[in-house]
Amino acid sequence: MDLHRLRYFVAVAEARSVGKAAERLRMAQPPLSVQIRKLEAEVGAPLFHRGTRGMDLTEAGQALLARAGEALALAADGIEAARAVAAGRRGRISVGYMFVLANAVLPRLIPELRRSIPGVDLDFVDLSASTREARLLDRSVTVALCMPAIHHPEIQVARIGAQRFMLAMPNRSPLARLGAVPMARLQGRPLVALPPPERDPASSAVAALLRRHQIVMPIASRVETVHSAMSLVLAGEGLAILPACAKLGAPRGIVFRPLLDAADSIDIAVCWRRDSQSPLIPKFLKCAEKVVARL
Amino acid sequence: MDLHRLRYFVAVAEARSVGKAAERLRMAQPPLSVQIRKLEAEVGAPLFHRGTRGMDLTEAGQALLARAGEALALAADGIEAARAVAAGRRGRISVGYMFVLANAVLPRLIPELRRSIPGVDLDFVDLSASTREARLLDRSVTVALCMPAIHHPEIQVARIGAQRFMLAMPNRSPLARLGAVPMARLQGRPLVALPPPERDPASSAVAALLRRHQIVMPIASRVETVHSAMSLVLAGEGLAILPACAKLGAPRGIVFRPLLDAADSIDIAVCWRRDSQSPLIPKFLKCAEKVVARL
């Protein structure tokens, strides 16, 4: 059965006349008459009373009309919805973010997105360093706000900012009295580290920093997240080298100090599947750049 | 836009593959591929990700799928509903009835109809003698349960029973002491009459009865309904000659007596538009015959 026919049927039912309906449909009357009879043949029952003054729905016709109208509307709405999604006027964007960035970025990013892409459902997912790649690849998130960027042939990266590494320590630590900590002072102190480089690229940046300054810090503990790291630092387990923005989520009693002779930083990037042609991605990127620029 | 295409689209989306969908649709793969691309051209955006392992909906595709599925279901449901109505499995039947018959017929008729045509909405309308014809002709009622039948070229009649005329009087009337009242005893007594024959054919049957027995009864009052007639009879305004079934709706203090030498009766009939091909009418007729037979 054809949507075409249903459309004709609705037109005839509304015009209560084949001729009038044909005129409104900008077609000749006979083919319309034929289509109506074909529909009746398909249903197996007359849908109209043929009077001398035009056509009048039978009860079967009324039953069909009620559904046919809705079906037509739904179909039209469907293609319109598809167009709207394709154009980025509606839809859903699922944003994966590293939790360290939450406090620094989300409070400004979310309102920015709502202003920039109203009508789009936002879905924020807290991603660990180890799952962000997989979640992008299986499309369960549309974009990821990463620190640092993901490198993968299927994944496109846009660097939107960077964060200096800082030293996190308890406020009662002797180093806390310094305005900035020389790298040399880290020698031999215990380090609260994030997962090893193969699971979290941030660690390799930290390792590179230490290696370049020929500092060796024994690893006191490995933890999964920046927040866990700060908890252990507060407990006196060791020091941590973390991106500056982690400060915003730090518990009371933790202080951050710049590293005096190290300007190393870690990239903040937006990452997405290369083949994802969602029109929302450029818009998201723009918002994210704007927000991160003001960090 | 074509419902055909939407059906193909849904099939491909569900099978996540053009080939599989083509198989399930019992058609070749290439034309299906073409149809999908035509739909995408119509929408103006890709609906599928083409991977090496098959097809995967884009977000625009998902937006369309949600509506398309419903639209298809509605359309299918619509033609099924039309068939059901045409076959009398569903629908609505609007039954006009003369109020005199209500007490005698409806309590049995309604359950009978519910058993015979479940799924059909019943709609009972109390019709006066003067409107029943118009309500049938403009299709605002499907069938009418009449006493007596309607005569009109557009209206089909099925006689399903008859009611004897009886004399209605107050129980303190001297005639009430008789088991049956001879016609001669009515001579000169005041009559509470229904509307004149041109508005209510029942009156003409009563008039014929009196004329044949050469009885003259002055008309004390004309009333619209049998129930009004009984009220006036109770008030001592006069006697009424009414169908036997009116007894069931009679107020306390009214008695009915047969007319001794008059076997006159008034037909009970089911009437409907000749051009109404509702399959519910034969079923209704059968129920009505069954119920009236037991009066």
Next chain:
DNA sequence: CATAGGCATACCGAAATCGTATGGGTTGAC
């Protein structure tokens, strides 16, 4: 490097659709 799986393209025959011309029936006016 060869094979297999999957979608896209090209071309042809078949089917459905549309438009024009025309018929049949009823309504209403002169």
Next chain:
DNA sequence: GTCAACCCATACGATTTCGGTATGCCTATG
């Protein structure tokens, strides 16, 4: 009573669309 007007139905030829077969391209796999 006749005739014109109106409206739907049917017939037929022309065009468009659709489906099938053959084939090509790409990628993943062994």
